[in-house]
Amino acid sequence: MIIVERKLPIVISVPHGGLMVPQPLRKKCLVTNHDILMDSDTWSQHLYHYKDDVEKYIFTNIARIVVDMNRDKQDTPPGNPDGVVKMLTVSGKQVWNSTNGRLTQSETNQLFLKYYDRYHYKLGAAAIDPKVVLGIDCHTMLDVGPATKSAHWEKRPMFCISNGGSRTGHFLGGLQVTAPAELLQKLKILIESTFSHISTDGLPLVEINNPFKGGYITRFHGTRGRIPWIQIEINRKMYLPASNLTSIHPTEVDLLRMRDIKNRLYHVFSSLVDDYPTTRKTAQ
Incomplete structure (x- = not known):
């Protein structure tokens, strides 16, 4: 931890440091923990851990390979296998054990509701804080x-x-x-x-x-x-x-x-x- 006299008036976003695959999706996930780590911004949750040092610190535990906070919600597979929800890792490995290699629309909607929408809501709310x-x-x-x-x-x-x-x-x-x-x-x-x-x-x-x-x-x-x-x-x-x-x-x-x-x-x-x-x- 950095010893500071004040918190910096900034919002820090770390969208790709999480490694968690939600329990309902674990059985159909084909990639290893190592694959998930290397497909993320590896160890960025440590590199940018300014939780106590800035006015707003926003981080998600969800793995980038599950839902990517840095993609538009309309950026989906199969048009983009590396879209907001993934079909393939950056090294080309299939992510999900399903007939078409993709998550269902229901699963995708749940990810948006529970993780993606909340993350972007927090970013928007932080940005209107007068201290930031x-x-x-x-x-x-x-x-x-x-x-x-x-x-x-x-x-x-x-x-x-x-x-x-x-x-x-x-x-x-x-x-x-x-x-x-x-x-x-x-x-x-x-x-x-x-x-x-x-x-x-x-x-x-x-x-x-x-x-x-x-x-x-x-x-x-x-x-x-x-x-x-x-x-x-x-x-x-x-x-x-x-x-x-x-x-x-x-x-x-x-x-x-x-x-x-x-x-x-x-x-x-x-x-x-x-x-x-x-x-x-x-x-x-």
């Missing part, structure tokens, strides 16, 4: 992934921060940005200063809107509410001991490594909101 000036949706990313608009795979930066805009955070045309470009540029500078000790193998330490431009949570809440929203992705290379984990639980060494990142990020967020104390979102 900024929303941050927190994720982790694989070290290597598919390049944008390419079949090739590429190494990724240590941090990706997103508002749905250009590589400088400015309005790109089409969708509204979810936070001012100046806010992202300041965040980039703060991260670069605070994590300057990190080896990047020649890659940028921080990228804006690359390789990710933000997901459904920041797009939905960041273009409708009174506060700006930023998505942050941390490269798992910074804290995972290996890509092939032998245990779903972090060791004490792993926890210490994540705690150091968490504490450094706390000070980054603190400096960010001190420089931008208002909730103004004029960023285009």
Whole structure:
């Protein structure tokens, strides 16, 4: 835990750290606990555990592989096997033992009612709290992934921060940005200063809107509410001991490594909101 004199005036969202499969669905779930962990934002519930350090901390125990809080409710299989409810893991494994490989509409509706709707209600309610000036949706990313608009795979930066805009955070045309470009540029500078000790193998330490431009949570809440929203992705290379984990639980060494990142990020967020104390979102 970080010892602080005040809670930061932000809402922290951690939508992909849960590992729980609801009891009624366990018998038809084909994937292992290890599969569930690797398909989630692995250990993000530890990496971003700011429950006592910010005004609003929103986390779900439900596994991403069951229902994905960062997808639109209309984004469903079979059109998208990696939609709001999944058919396949990121490695291509079938998730559910059913005739069509999918959950029933009744099962899906129950997941929406019990988990998805409640999560987004909490986000909306947190954003109208007068003590809150900024929303941050927190994720982790694989070290290597598919390049944008390419079949090739590429190494990724240590941090990706997103508002749905250009590589400088400015309005790109089409969708509204979810936070001012100046806010992202300041965040980039703060991260670069605070994590300057990190080896990047020649890659940028921080990228804006690359390789990710933000997901459904920041797009939905960041273009409708009174506060700006930023998505942050941390490269798992910074804290995972290996890509092939032998245990779903972090060791004490792993926890210490994540705690150091968490504490450094706390000070980054603190400096960010001190420089931008208002909730103004004029960023285009």
